[in-house]
Amino acid sequence: YLPSMRTPTAMIVGMVLCHCGLLLTFTGTVAPSWRQVSHMSNQPIDFVLEQGIWDICTEQQSTHDRLCGQADELAYFEQVPVRVAQGMMPTSLALTLLGLVVAALGVRCWQEEPRHLLAGVAGLMLLLSGLLSLVPASWYTHELWTLPAAAGGTLVAGYGLVLSYLGSCLEILGGLALALSFHHCCKE
Numbered sequence: 001y002l003p004s005m006r007t008p009t010a011m012i013v014g015m016v017l018c019h020c021g022l023l024l025t026f027t028g029t030v031a032p033s034w035r036q037v038s039h040m041s042n043q044p045i046d047f048v049l050e051q052g053i054w055d056i057c058t059e060q061q062s063t064h065d066r067l068c069g070q071a072d073e074l075a076y077f078e079q080v081p082v083r084v085a086q087g088m089m090p091t092s093l094a095l096t097l098l099g100l101v102v103a104a105l106g107v108r109c110w111q112e113e114p115r116h117l118l119a120g121v122a123g124l125m126l127l128l129s130g131l132l133s134l135v136p137a138s139w140y141t142h143e144l145w146t147l148p149a150a151a152g153g154t155l156v157a158g159y160g161l162v163l164s165y166l167g168s169c170l171e172i173l174g175g176l177a178l179a180l181s182f183h184h185c186c187k188e
Helices: 009-030 080-107 117-140 158-177 180-185
Strands: 035-038 046-051 057-058 063-066 154-157
Touching: 009 080, 009 117, 009 158, 080 117, 080 158, 117 158, 117 180
Parallel strands: none
Antiparallel strands: 035 046, 035 154, 046 057, 057 063
């Protein structure tokens, strides 16, 4: 009997989903647009304010003039959901990177057999990292309309928040796929 040289499909799916999740979560974390405020009083109709967890930008959409590093006049960065996101999103990214290193050691395509226990542990780490980024994205969404904004502004979720959500979900699914490796350990 020769051992199978093939990496289990669940491991491949888990690795692909988690790498995609990492890319989306990273982009969402650094993006200056978790929320967009438009149609504000005393501003041109095409003026948009974008608020992220690290930066505030303004854009005149007709001329594409964009200025970042705007002053936080409404104490937006002092709000609890923003502070929590500033702590949990980088923590999630660090745990994702660590989980992917452990997963790479567990999946090890260059070996005759993958290390199922290691891949399963990596799956749990990646599942946790996905939850760590899903919590602040969900909380921020829940508080989107209560966070301070300019008078009369229309509020919408920005692309950074959407990417953070998608990345979190992909990491959770990828972590679950890798955690299926524990099934192999139980059979042995």
